[in-house]
Amino acid sequence: QQQVKQSPQSLIVQKGGISIINCAYENTAFDYFPWYQQFPGKGPALLIAIRPDVSEKKEGRFTISFNKSAKQFSLHIMDSQPGDSATYFCAASWNNNDMRFGAGTRLTVKP
Amino acid sequence: DAGVIQSPRHEVTEMGQEVTLRCKPISGHNSLFWYRQTMMRGLELLIYFNNNVPIDDSGMPEDRFSAKMPNASFSTLKIQPSEPRDSAVYFCASSFSLSSQDNQPQHFGDGTRLSIL
Numbered sequence: 001q002q003q004v005k006q007s008p009q010s011l012i013v014q015k016g017g018i019s020i021i022n023c024a025y026e027n028t029a030f031d032y033f034p035w036y037q038q039f040p041g042k043g044p045a046l047l048i049a050i051r052p053d054v055s056e057k058k059e060g061r062f063t064i065s066f067n068k069s070a071k072q073f074s075l076h077i078m079d080s081q082p083g084d085s086a087t088y089f090c091a092a093s094w095n096n097n098d099m100r101f102g103a104g105t106r107l108t109v110k111p
Numbered sequence: 112d113a114g115v116i117q118s119p120r121h122e123v124t125e126m127g128q129e130v131t132l133r134c135k136p137i138s139g140h141n142s143l144f145w146y147r148q149t150m151m152r153g154l155e156l157l158i159y160f161n162n163n164v165p166i167d168d169s170g171m172p173e174d175r176f177s178a179k180m181p182n183a184s185f186s187t188l189k190i191q192p193s194e195p196r197d198s199a200v201y202f203c204a205s206s207f208s209l210s211s212q213d214n215q216p217q218h219f220g221d222g223t224r225l226s227i228l
Contacts (some may be wrong), residue, residue, distance in 0.1 A: 044219045089154065
């Protein structure tokens with residue numbers, strides 16, 4: 001059963017804009033929330049991850065915002081670039097072998 | 112650094128044939144995962160090994176699927192007999208974790224695109 005709901009399914013953003021992808025989870029036992037980036041023909045690659053003891057984590061242009069009480073977390077891509085065009089997956093896990101993935105968001109950044 | 116290596120990258124075969132997918136995890140990693148990706152179901156965990164031992168195979172769809180990890184540097188996923196509904200991209204991922212409760216990043220290979228005719 002899907003325990004991580006991701007939206008939107010697809011997103012089109014102009015170059016330089018902010019891309020925002022949202023995820024919501026059900027299992028309160030989840031304690032690790034990674035985001036993966038996948039290009040066509042490639043495997044998912046870890047982009048950034050957060051644990052629930054912090055509300056925000058930033059790495060370069062990528063930021064995760066985490067709301068434990070609402071059971072939601074989001075990925076913000078600042079100054080979006082055409083090279084960011086890819087499919088993004090959120091995920092959540094409570095132990096090493098039970099990672100649940102969202103359905104993915106296809107991001108297109110227009111030049 | 113060499114990442115997770117999967118072979119073959121593409122496989123096309125006829126229904127009923129045996130299919131074997133191969134994976135070499137990142138050296139030093141002690142956890143290995145097999146996933147299946149489809150448009151309909153997204154990324155699904157099939158089986159998880161820790162220190163070469165299968166820990167959780169509850170995601171394996173049916174008895175036609177089997178996986179082995181004879182040593183720390185090699186794993187196989189076998190489908191026998193294959194069916195058209197097995198067509199998907201199969202990913203292998205690896206990580207290093209101190210325990211089953213130790214969440215660590217999983218590193219994915221580039222997958223095997225399997226087509227069963």
